[in-house]
Amino acid sequence: MENSEIKKLIEEAHKVKEHSYSPYSHFRVGAAIKMDDDQVFTGANIENVSFGATNCAERSAIFTALSAGYKPKSINAIAVAGDTKDFLPPCSICRQVMVEFCDPETPVYLTREDESILTTSVRELVPFAFETMDM
Structure with a gap:
């Protein structure tokens, strides 16, 4: 993905964070996922x-796409945004849900308050993924 596309996906994650229902932890998280056909x-x-x-932002986005x-x-691609340092x-x-529904090389963009971006992948987040029932 180009930098402008990454930033746009992260902006969507920040926007949806405003819809967080977090009255207990007060920890708002938003996630945005881009599909192969560019739908977000x-x-x-x-x-x-x-x-x-409780349901996390990442699973909410993934399950919404699957339901569609x-x-x-x-x-x-996946972007995750919160109010964190x-x-x-x-x-x-x-x-684990990402392992099930993403390719191992799917990029995951993590953000923080200073707007910097860490690019990782599903494989890097779950190096020894539980991927099959055939063990």
């Missing part, structure tokens, strides 16, 4: 008083 889906974290029922009819491995990586549950 977004998601915000949605909390629940029972934290186990997209197939596994059709995600082209350090880069905000996906949680381990989101990483």
Whole structure:
């Protein structure tokens, strides 16, 4: 992806962060995913008083794309935005979902308050991914 496309995807992640429902942690997160056909889906974290029922921004975006009819491995890129001083990586549950629905080389763009960007990949986030039931 070109720098302008990356910045636009990150802007979408920042915008959707405003829709976060986080009354317990006050920790807003937004995610934007770009599909192979350039369609963009977004998601915000949605909390629940029972934290186990909380859904992260990354999974919200991925599940929305899948619900719209997209197939596994059709995600082209992921951007994650929060209000953090350090880069905000996906949680381990989101990483496992990324393994299921992204190619290992899918770029993941992590941001922080100073607007700098760390580019990583699904493979780098999950180096020993649990990818198959045939073990």
